[in-house]
Amino acid sequence: MVLLSIGKHYITIVRCFRRGNLNSLRESFLQQRTSQPETAAALKRTIEALMDRGAIVRDLENLGERALPYKISTHSQRHSRGGYFLVDFYAPTTTVESMMEHLSRDVDVIRPNIVKHPLTQDVKECEGIVPVPLEEKLYSTKKRKK
Numbered sequence: 001m002v003l004l005s006i007g008k009h010y011i012t013i014v015r016c017f018r019r020g021n022l023n024s025l026r027e028s029f030l031q032q033r034t035s036q037p038e039t040a041a042a043l044k045r046t047i048e049a050l051m052d053r054g055a056i057v058r059d060l061e062n063l064g065e066r067a068l069p070y071k072i073s074t075h076s077q078r079h080s081r082g083g084y085f086l087v088d089f090y091a092p093t094t095t096v097e098s099m100m101e102h103l104s105r106d107v108d109v110i111r112p113n114i115v116k117h118p119l120t121q122d123v124k125e126c127e128g129i130v131p132v133p134l135e136e137k138l139y140s141t142k143k144r145k146k
Contacts, residue, residue, distance in 0.1 A: 039083055042108035047087065049102050055091035075107045082110050
C-alpha cells in the first residue's frame with residue numbers, strides 16, 4: 001500500500017511486486033533470495049517516479065511477502081505470491097493518474113490500486129436518529145367508512 005496525502009486527505013495505493021513464477025516450494029525460496037535486488041530496484045523506481053512528480057516521501061514499510069488472495073495474471077505471467085509495501089508520501093492530486101499509469105506499465109507491479117485513506121476523511125458528526133412515531137407506522141391514518 002502506498003499512502004498519498006494531500007493536505008488532510010490520504011490516498012492508499014495497494015501494490016504487489018512479483019517474485020517470479022512459483023512452480024515448487026524450493027523454487028519459491030530460491031526466487032526470494034535472488035529477487036531481493038529486483039524488489040529493491042522496483043521500489044527505487046517507484047519512489048523516484050513519485051519524487052519526479054513532486055511528491056515528498058515520508059515513510060516506506062515492508063509488509064512482507066504472502067500469498068495473493070487469488071491468482072493474478074499480469075504482463076503474460078500468473079502470480080500466486082507477492083510482496084506488499086506501504087509508502088507514505090505527500091503529493092498533489094494531479095499525480096494520481098500519472099502514477100497509476102506508471103505503475104500499470106511496470107512489469108514488477110502485479111496490481112496497482114488507489115483508494116481514499118479513511119482516517120483523514122472529513123469526520124461528520126452523527127445527527128442522530130430522528131424518532132418516528134410508532135402509531136403512524138402501525139395504524140392506518142385513513143378514515144374508515146361507517
